[in-house]
Amino acid sequence: MAIHTPKTREDLARILSPMRLAAEVFERAVAVGAAESRTFSQGAPKSAPNMMRWFRTVEFIHEELMLLQLDWKRSNPQNLPYFSQSDLNLGLITSSGDEFTGVPWGTPSTKNPKGSAFARRVDENGQGALFGQPTSDGGEIDVRYLWILLYNERDGMVHLELSRPKSMAGKQIDSWLDRIVFPPFDLALGAFSFEEDEGDDEGFGFTIARR
Template sequence: MVQPPTYEGPRAARRLAELGLSVEMLETVFERAEADVRMCTKHDPPTMPGFTRWARIVRFLREELESDGWTYDNPANQPRTIHPRKLLAIVVKSGDEVTGFDMPGLWPANRNPIGEATRRAVDDNGQFALFTAEDLPGLSKTPMWVLLYQIIDGVVQAELSLPDKIEGDRIGHWLERIILPAIDLGPDHIGRVGPSRDDGGDTDAYTVEVERKEG
């Protein structure tokens, strides 16, 4: 399996800058989100910490980028954060155990199943790899990137990556991956609790248990 271009360290920082983003800003987003997650208690529903983390990452990403001219929308209940010149739109999803690591022969994937809105956007990304929006006017003019994250022992492993293929209910192939430095949330972080989906998602998506498939 041919690995997509994968950026880490200084190369990742430079690639993010080309997209109007920075490592420091994304670290701030995750840290602000975790501060709100810590407000959850044992009296909340078991899925509250995970859902709160996802929702606050979406919110704080928008807040951090608003002053730079980024906008947002929510088609089919899929929250997108959109570059001022529509170079990209970012959606946030929780990822599997490969997320945030460059592991030859393995691809990261979203942990929860996708819905039709994500499927259409990823299909459009795949067409962008072959054509342009001018060649195929039906394509979305804004490629969708995914801010994919997982929490391991209080550490965020995350990446901003460009998908182009769906396998079943999961993203199965990536055109490009930008891996972020690990972010230590400290000893009092709240991990994932409960089996239900914790990343919002499209209105027609549903929750199933899936096994990681090696490429």
């Protein structure tokens, strides 16, 4: 498993650019999601803050991806918000993660069990489902590389990563092929906590973990 830990905005941009993605997509979505989760009083259902966070995170990922104008498309198989990029055969799903999200030395998973729509997009080899992904215009996109944005808030930070699943155990992901671990999003500053002041020799980290 390859684990990337970019330390500066430039490092993260170099990783995301070939995927036709930008850090700002996730930064904006995480900020709005965190803010919206705090709009409820104690009288609201217990699940309301987390659900609203997911709703807004997905919504703003959608808006920011469309603004990039890099041919990302949106579909909703079995009501699962699903983004795909046909030129690169990429798929993208958003989910809350557990306490190991954003921890390079841990093994994260989705916070909650996932249903069949989610599971169908992770096959036994960790590849995105190899069937055609239908689009709104009646076409199909062949998705071969599925990535999942995981996020988890703790200690005043939202920890997140963009990772490619390898397999699922039951309704939870239990292993990964690649992980891009973002710097934590500082809720007080409203931005990723990049180590911008580090020396030039402090590039992004790259860790090979045991299977």
